[in-house]
Amino acid sequence: MARSTPSTRERIQEVALEMFARQGVQRTSLQDIANRLGITKPALYYHFSSRDDLVRSIVNPLIQEGEELVARHEQRDPVVVSELLEDYFDFHYRHREKLMLVLTELRILGEIESIDAALDWRRRLVGLVFGPEPTLDQAARAIMAFGGIQDCCLQLPDAPHQRLRTAAVDAALTVLGAAA
Structure with missing residues (x-):
């Protein structure tokens, strides 16, 4: 269509x-x-x-979709870490341009209060992988894994989607270690 x-x-x-x-x-x-x-x-x-209203109209659907992604995986029992990472990759790959705006304009986005929910995602994602009270080592691994996926999507924009997805998710699984 x-x-x-x-x-x-x-x-x-x-x-x-x-x-x-x-x-x-x-x-x-x-x-x-x-x-x-x-x-x-x-x-x-x-x-x-206003310009802030326009920025919100671009960022808020992104924030909402990310929230839905995390909430969807929070409803799963058990959480399949590889599927969570694949969905997280797909979300970031699909929204690379908007995410670059978010990263380059963090101060402004903070002023319009659109970023708070996104900052909470990492905490919740760590909990999905390692439980509600991860060790420092586990939290660091999860932050590296999820941050690495995001960075791959933003810093390797010309890489073919499926090849990049496989490489990024495999690397994240390696960083997570036994949790995956």
Whole structure:
């Protein structure tokens, strides 16, 4: 099935994400985005009340999807670590551009309170792999495994998806050791 033409709202988000990634959020005005789209600033304000509102509209669905991923695995008994890592990889690979925005604009995103849930994911992911009270060694291994998957998706964007997925998940399983 062919993808429908993006709505004006979706086009604004796409252009904003591209401009934010290239110039930074603070150096990208709503007027810049409107000009790039060939629309008026009032037309942009019809869809988004502020730059923060626009940033939230890009980041919050990402945060929500990540929350759903973690919650889905929290419902599984037992947790299959390899499946958790594969899903975590797929999430990060699919959202590489948005995640780069999050990482490069942490200060701004913290100000709009979108990042708090994402920061809690790591704690919950560690708990899924090693239980509610992991040792320091276990917590470090899990943080390295999940952080490594994220970094592979962001730092190796031209690698073929399946090859990168296999390499990243295998490496994460190795770091986790016996838990996997």
